[in-house]
Amino acid sequence: MLSFGLVIPYYIYPSMDLADTATLSLQANQLSCIRNDIELFSDLSFEVQSGHVLQIEGANGCGKTSLLRILCGLMLPSEGQVTWNGSDIQKERITYNSNLAYIGHYNGIKGDLSCEENLRFFQSLGNTREDIQIDDILQQVGLLEKDESHARKLSAGQRRRLALARLLMSNAALWILDEPFTALDPEGRQLIEGYFDQHCSQGGMIIFTTHHPVALQHTQIQFLRIGHEK
Amino acid sequence: MKNSSLNAFRAMMYRDFTLAMRNHSEWANPLFFFIIACSLFPLGIGPESNTLERIAPGIIWVTALLASMMSLESIFRSDFEDGYLEQLVLSPYPFTLLVYAKILVHWVITGIPLILLSPLLGAALHLPTDGIGLLMLSLLLGTPVLSLIGSIGVALTVGLKRGGMLLSLLVLPLYIPVLIFGAGAVDVGLGGLDVSGHFLLMGSILILAFTLAPLATAAAIRVSI
Numbered sequence: 177m178l179s180f181g182l183v184i185p186y187y188i189y190p191s192m193d194l195a196d197t198a199t200l201s202l203q204a205n206q207l208s209c210i211r212n213d214i215e216l217f218s219d220l221s222f223e224v225q226s227g228h229v230l231q232i233e234g235a236n237g238c239g240k241t242s243l244l245r246i247l248c249g250l251m252l253p254s255e256g257q258v259t260w261n262g263s264d265i266q267k268e269r270i271t272y273n274s275n276l277a278y279i280g281h282y283n284g285i286k287g288d289l290s291c292e293e294n295l296r297f298f299q300s301l302g303n304t305r306e307d308i309q310i311d312d313i314l315q316q317v318g319l320l321e322k323d324e325s326h327a328r329k330l331s332a333g334q335r336r337r338l339a340l341a342r343l344l345m346s347n348a349a350l351w352i353l354d355e356p357f358t359a360l361d362p363e364g365r366q367l368i369e370g371y372f373d374q375h376c377s378q379g380g381m382i383i384f385t386t387h388h389p390v391a392l393q394h395t396q397i398q399f400l401r402i403g404h405e406k
Numbered sequence: 407m408k409n410s411s412l413n414a415f416r417a418m419m420y421r422d423f424t425l426a427m428r429n430h431s432e433w434a435n436p437l438f439f440f441i442i443a444c445s446l447f448p449l450g451i452g453p454e455s456n457t458l459e460r461i462a463p464g465i466i467w468v469t470a471l472l473a474s475m476m477s478l479e480s481i482f483r484s485d486f487e488d489g490y491l492e493q494l495v496l497s498p499y500p501f502t503l504l505v506y507a508k509i510l511v512h513w514v515i516t517g518i519p520l521i522l523l524s525p526l527l528g529a530a531l532h533l534p535t536d537g538i539g540l541l542m543l544s545l546l547l548g549t550p551v552l553s554l555i556g557s558i559g560v561a562l563t564v565g566l567k568r569g570g571m572l573l574s575l576l577v578l579p580l581y582i583p584v585l586i587f588g589a590g591a592v593d594v595g596l597g598g599l600d601v602s603g604h605f606l607l608m609g610s611i612l613i614l615a616f617t618l619a620p621l622a623t624a625a626a627i628r629v630s631i
Contacts, residue, residue, distance in 0.1 A: 274498035282489025300417030302498040
């Protein structure tokens with residue numbers, strides 16, 4: 177089946193003070209993605225800079241996750257390239273990875289490890305702040321009393337909180353998050369929105385997808401709609 | 407950065423060991439398979455010590471190879487399913503280094519127990535004492551190659567729903583040289599001939615696999631996820 181991808185990007189540019197104005201930039205240049213002979217999107221170009229939040233919108237199956245995976249470098253676009261501060265992410269992988277925190281559909285949590293062990297391993301995987309205490313992080317995401325429990329005993333929402341706790345440990349400037357609010361309760365969502373604000377005010381940038389309405393207090397969200405026009 | 411890479415390598419090994427210790431079936435099932443499969447041969451063939459002695463190195467090598475293959479999926483399967491592999495690929499440390507750590511742990515938890523158990527099974531199959539030492543040495547050189555080559559196969563098939571059968575089709579032909587020289591070394595040694603040629607060849611295969619297999623595995627994982 178042949179179908180034509182139509183991409184309608186539109187932006188609302190933020191008006192806010194950035195801690196570190198536009199020093200970092202992620203650029204997507206004329207990306208296109210074809211999966212199973214279907215063109216999900218084509219000729220997609222945008223730029224995200226320090227302090228910006230980009231929400232990717234679109235119907236189910238329109239290629240949001242594929243786009244995020246392309247932006248992370250986990251998947252190659254059919255055409256086009258992604259650049260980080262001007263250099264191709266596929267060529268400067270280590271530099272790019274040291275600026276990136278990605279949380280995908282799957283939480284990347286080991287059920288047989290305790291919450292604390294899970295976070296401690298991520299600490300040694302790099303991109304983490306020196307000054308953090310794992311107990312503090314667990315307390316912030318409301319899992320301190322569960323620190324010894326095996327992660328498989330946690331509920332879906334708690335596991336999502338544990339995955340998102342990695343963002344608090346991270347010193348990466350760019351967060352790429354696939355449906356971060358899935359399974360979270362309103363309180364958890366508010367918590368993460370607070371972290372979004374904080375991250376952007378420190379000059380970070382966030383690209384995420386969600387079907388939930390998101391309201392950030394200090395940061396305006398830019399929107400990018402992908403998929404087919406109905 | 408170098409120190410941190412080493413820390414990441416150590417942390418990866420520590421994590422995989424911890425998980426293996428908590429999930430006994432990962433290393434115990436292939437081991438039981440090894441014991442049971444080896445003990446089926448005397449039942450099927452008969453207990454004549456002459457026959458068993460002649461085929462013992464081959465039996466032990468083939469079952470060790472199958473047992474090692476059974477446990478291959480555990481290297482990457484669960485990490486693939488819970489999204490951990492993506493995180494490892496996106497870590498700022500060389501992914502190949504983390505792959506090395508994972509393969510090393512796999513060999514320690516599945517290969518070393520096979521080597522340690524082989525004298526017992528060798529004795530059960532009437533393998534002479536001289537042969538047992540040679541068998542252990544050949545397994546010591548051969549089992550790491552099984553883990554290294556196997557990891558490429560798992561990396562290629564981990565994205566497939568039912569990759570198990572395909573994995574064996576991919577990996578078993580590549581195991582043939584190790585099997586020939588491994589079992590052959592014991593036979594040759596028992597015949598009173600010089601075995602250094604066999605062991606040198608196995609050592610070369612090990613070095614080749616150790617140098618190249620993790621690179622191929624890391625590349626295959628990037629394609630599979």
